Amino acid sequence: MELKDSLYPFLREVSISIDPYDVFEDVYWALLIGAKPCGPGMERANLLDLNGKIFADQGKTRNTVSSRNVIPAKNSHALTRLDENRAKCQVSWNFSKLA
Secondary structure, eight states: OHHHHTTOTTOOOOOOOSOHHHHHTTOSOEEEOOOOOOOTTOOHHHHHHHHHHHHHHHHHHHHHHSOGGGOSGGGEEETHHHHHHHHHHHHHHHHHHHO
16 A cells, blocks of 8 residues: 555556465566564574575565566665665774774
């Protein structure tokens, strides 16, 4: 609903399913936002391992049924970029304190 409410002019369809073969069939662009949330007492490494498996399985499915246009890295995005950006911010902040 949020995607439709945002009035993206090129958004044609949103597919929701528990079967990745249905969702990824013939797609040209994919934004992967599904992931397992952190549970009580769960270590971050365990969470990253579980979510990595989810995205790996989705990638294998896309390789099988999606348009060849969705396969290049420039056309695939996942929220793991958020972790990368956080790490870069922390490193740059620490270096700025040394200066």
